Amino acid sequence: MTTVTSPLTGRAIGLAAVPDPVFSGAMVGPGTAIDPVREPSTAVAPVDGIIVSLHPHAFVVVDDQGHGVLTHLGIDTVQLNGEGFELLVNKGDTVRRGDPVVRWNPVAVEAAGKSPICPIVALEATAESLADLREDGDAKAGDALFTWQ
Known part of the structure; x- marks a missing residue:
């Protein structure tokens, strides 16, 4: 079982509240979303694993069970x-939960006319494989968002 923790501090809102049909319809996969605090911050690894995909606005960490977790910084x-956005790691790097991955500023994202809401998605998972899914309430970076069987 994998526990996926929040890569950001903010408020858990669930995927249905994401202003993008690909995420809100769980087409990428099940998970939740964080509406981040409006201040410069650093997105951290939600699981221990390897950075298999890395872009300024998004990254994927795959753990030792083969679970890939996508963190998408804004819409x-x-x-x-x-x-x-400032990348703090490289593709192929091994990270531990809580390690800094990308520095960014949700205020600047909003100023550019984009939503700063951040989907956290279990790639290639079924909704039934996730448990204890947080879809509301305050969340600090490192707080559990869901478990993945």
């Missing part, structure tokens, strides 16, 4: 072409 933030 449509790919259109910012990396501006306002």
Whole structure:
């Protein structure tokens, strides 16, 4: 079983509240979302594993059970072409839960006309394989968001 923790501090809102049909419809996979605090912050690894995909606006960590967890920093933030995001690791790096991955500023994302809401998705999972899913309430970076069987 994998415990997936919040990569950010903010408020858990659930995928249904994400302003993007691909995420809100769980087409990428099940999970939850964080509405981050509006201040410069650092997104951290939600599980121990290897960075298998890394972009300024999104990253995937795969743990030793093969579970891939996507953290997407904001919605449509790919259109910012990396501006306002600073990568702190490299693709292929091994990370521990809580290690810094990307520094960013949700305020700048909003100022650019994008939503700072961050989906945290269990890739190639079924909704039934997740338990203890947090979809509301305050969450600090490192707090449990869901478990994955």
